[in-house]
Amino acid sequence: MKKLLGYIKQSVVDKNSALVLLLGLCPLLMMSSSLLTGLVSGAAAMIVLVLSGVVISLLGRVIPNGIKDVSYMVITAFFVAICELLLFAFLPSLRTALGIYLPLITVSGLAFAAAERADNATVGAAALGGLSLGLGYFAVIFIMSFIRELFGNGTLFGFRIIPEEYAIRLITTPFGALFLFGIFVAVFRAVALRAEKGEVEK
Amino acid sequence: MRLLSLLSIAAGAVLAENIIFSNLLGITPFLKESRGIRPALRQGVTTAFASVFASLLSWLLDTLIIRPAGIEYLRSVVFVLVAVSGVKLAEVMISKRFPKLSEKLDISFSLVAANTALLGVMLLASERSYTFFESLFFGVFAGLGYLAVCVLFASVREKLEYSDTPGFLEGLPIALITAALVALAFSGFAGIKFI
Amino acid sequence: MKAKIQEKLKAAFTLPSLSAEQKKELLRSSLILLAICASCALLLSGVYSLVEGFIEDNREAPILAAAARTLPADSHIRADFDTDEVNNVSAVYEARTGDELIGHCVHATAEDYDGEMTVVVAVDKEGAVVAVEVVSMPEGVGTKVRDTSFLSQFVSKTGKVECVGEITDEGQVVAVSGATASSDAVTECVNGALAAVSQIYAEKAKEAAVG
Numbered sequence: 001m002k003k004l005l006g007y008i009k010q011s012v013v014d015k016n017s018a019l020v021l022l023l024g025l026c027p028l029l030m031m032s033s034s035l036l037t038g039l040v041s042g043a044a045a046m047i048v049l050v051l052s053g054v055v056i057s058l059l060g061r062v063i064p065n066g067i068k069d070v071s072y073m074v075i076t077a078f079f080v081a082i083c084e085l086l087l088f089a090f091l092p093s094l095r096t097a098l099g100i101y102l103p104l105i106t107v108s109g110l111a112f113a114a115a116e117r118a119d120n121a122t123v124g125a126a127a128l129g130g131l132s133l134g135l136g137y138f139a140v141i142f143i144m145s146f147i148r149e150l151f152g153n154g155t156l157f158g159f160r161i162i163p164e165e166y167a168i169r170l171i172t173t174p175f176g177a178l179f180l181f182g183i184f185v186a187v188f189r190a191v192a193l194r195a196e197k198g199e200v201e202k
Numbered sequence: 203m204r205l206l207s208l209l210s211i212a213a214g215a216v217l218a219e220n221i222i223f224s225n226l227l228g229i230t231p232f233l234k235e236s237r238g239i240r241p242a243l244r245q246g247v248t249t250a251f252a253s254v255f256a257s258l259l260s261w262l263l264d265t266l267i268i269r270p271a272g273i274e275y276l277r278s279v280v281f282v283l284v285a286v287s288g289v290k291l292a293e294v295m296i297s298k299r300f301p302k303l304s305e306k307l308d309i310s311f312s313l314v315a316a317n318t319a320l321l322g323v324m325l326l327a328s329e330r331s332y333t334f335f336e337s338l339f340f341g342v343f344a345g346l347g348y349l350a351v352c353v354l355f356a357s358v359r360e361k362l363e364y365s366d367t368p369g370f371l372e373g374l375p376i377a378l379i380t381a382a383l384v385a386l387a388f389s390g391f392a393g394i395k396f397i
Numbered sequence: 398m399k400a401k402i403q404e405k406l407k408a409a410f411t412l413p414s415l416s417a418e419q420k421k422e423l424l425r426s427s428l429i430l431l432a433i434c435a436s437c438a439l440l441l442s443g444v445y446s447l448v449e450g451f452i453e454d455n456r457e458a459p460i461l462a463a464a465a466r467t468l469p470a471d472s473h474i475r476a477d478f479d480t481d482e483v484n485n486v487s488a489v490y491e492a493r494t495g496d497e498l499i500g501h502c503v504h505a506t507a508e509d510y511d512g513e514m515t516v517v518v519a520v521d522k523e524g525a526v527v528a529v530e531v532v533s534m535p536e537g538v539g540t541k542v543r544d545t546s547f548l549s550q551f552v553s554k555t556g557k558v559e560c561v562g563e564i565t566d567e568g569q570v571v572a573v574s575g576a577t578a579s580s581d582a583v584t585e586c587v588n589g590a591l592a593a594v595s596q597i598y599a600e601k602a603k604e605a606a607v608g
Contacts, residue, residue, distance in 0.1 A: 022230055025230050026226050026229050062429070064425060074430075082444055085444055086444075088275070100322060107320070173385075174226050178226075178379070182382060190369075193370070276438060283434060
């Protein structure tokens with residue numbers, strides 16, 4: 001159990017898929033403008049990465065090398081499409097709010113990395129790989145969408161928390177996303193560096 | 203009026219609705235390849251080249267297959283499949299037939315793999331229900347917009363290298379923040395329409 | 398010189414010759430890819446058929462809500478009513494107060510400048526417009542047509558409405574300046590609605606005459 005936690009910590013914190021590996025930036029930045037869309041996007045990404053990882057590791061042996069990348073993408077697209085359908089059916093307004101960015105998870109670096117990890121791996125390793133990538137993404141998009149909705153819109157989940165006059169609309173634009181993410185990376189690096197220094201000094 | 207709407211689409215694709223700064227499409231390679239003007243040029247030209255085909259392809263698929271059969275829910279799967287196969291085909295054909303060209307460009311799987319630009323262009327064109335000419339204009343100018351911005355940003359990053367950035371902002375963070383500012387500048391183009 | 402270019406072009410577009418082994422490999426790869434895509438498509442259509450009902454309901458919800466808004470307080474809509482193909486009309490709903498038919502609500506669509514416009518038109522038993530509401534339209538210049546100042550012009554109109562710059566006749570409405578296309582689109586919807594409703598009454602009259 002401790003080993004599992006250690007592995008998760010390493011993949012979510014040390015080598016965070018978004019902040020360090022720069023994977024899945026486009027969906028991350030564009031779907032983090034409100035907390036709800038961010039959470040849904042994060043959840044969808046995790047589900048897609050784990051499930052497609054599992055299927056890829058199972059089918060990987062049967063698929064000839066030449067068409068591996070194409071097939072892996074189709075498999076990922078399939079799971080993303082399922083998420084899309086479910087959203088269309090049960091949360092349609094959310095699906096329209098997410099726009100074109102939900103299907104883009106298929107071609108984002110996230111899915112590509114998950115496929116790479118699942119290729120030639122055991123089912124467990126593939127699932128774990130997808131989970132850790134997804135968790136990293138989820139953590140980052142959660143924090144970002146929290147900040148962006150709260151300070152950019154003054155609401156959280158649609159409930160007003162900060163009066164409208166004090167909300168900084170710019171934060172909800174792509175500018176805000178890039179800016180905030182830049183600061184996020186900087187802070188992350190600073191903290192990581194300090195932690196490393198602390199450990200070395202020990 | 204049709205011509206004006208085409209011009210609007212073109213202007214939008216390059217300026218106010220630039221696919222990078224308004225839609226953040228293809229931002230990962232944009233950030234990664236902007237460290238020098240040469241790689242940025244390479245990335246930009248290849249993506250521009252592919253973007254034309256991508257948007258036309260999406261028009262073709264929408265008109266011939268997806269709308270008639272009513273399979274809108276399969277749209278992203280179909281697009282992904284066709285885009286990926288198309289890029290692979292292009293890669294094989296170009297590397298075997300035009301080796302010099304393939305050296306200059308970078309038509310590899312990474313055009314679709316960790317790059318949201320191509321599929322993004324296809325989905326945008328499909329979502330906005332563009333006609334053939336609108337798709338064509340959109341593809342060409344979205345690609346040109348991407349190319350222009352890539353090169354632009356590469357030169358900006360070159361300047362950043364020589365400036366005195368505080369320690370923890372060096373490299374990626376300051377690049378992101380600068381990109382944010384450029385995005386803000388581009389959003390100032392909003393409202394340029396030819397109606 | 399020309400021959401050389403021709404030769405190069407020819408070489409570019411001819412397929413490479415493959416050995417038997419390579420052909421087998423290619424065939425195998427294609428078949429496997431086909432199998433994967435086919436199974437994905439099948440599974441997806443399976444999931445789609447399961448959730449199709451929900452998706453349709455979601456699509457109808459805003460229409461029904463708009464329709465309810467155009468009617469007097471204690472009336473309700475009765476679901477779907479089949480009309481023969483009338484241009485622009487997607488669905489016709491019966492509006493009833495209690496059990497009494499008071500009119501129809503028509504879900505109509507038309508091509509606007511930038512995309513598609515969805516409109517709900519309430520028509521009373523005499524075939525005159527009661528209310529018009531724009532449910533959705535593409536963002537842009539034409540959104541002024543959603544104002545009551547424009548839409549209220551349609552009230553009491555019957556037959557065919559014309560959208561013009563200045564009113565010279567009974568069945569005309571003034572377009573919103575700077576939003577001609579959108580005004581035309583709304584008019585198209587209203588006309589489609591009126592046509593659909595008059596068709597319904599014509600059918601009813603025929604049935605009554607026969608029966």
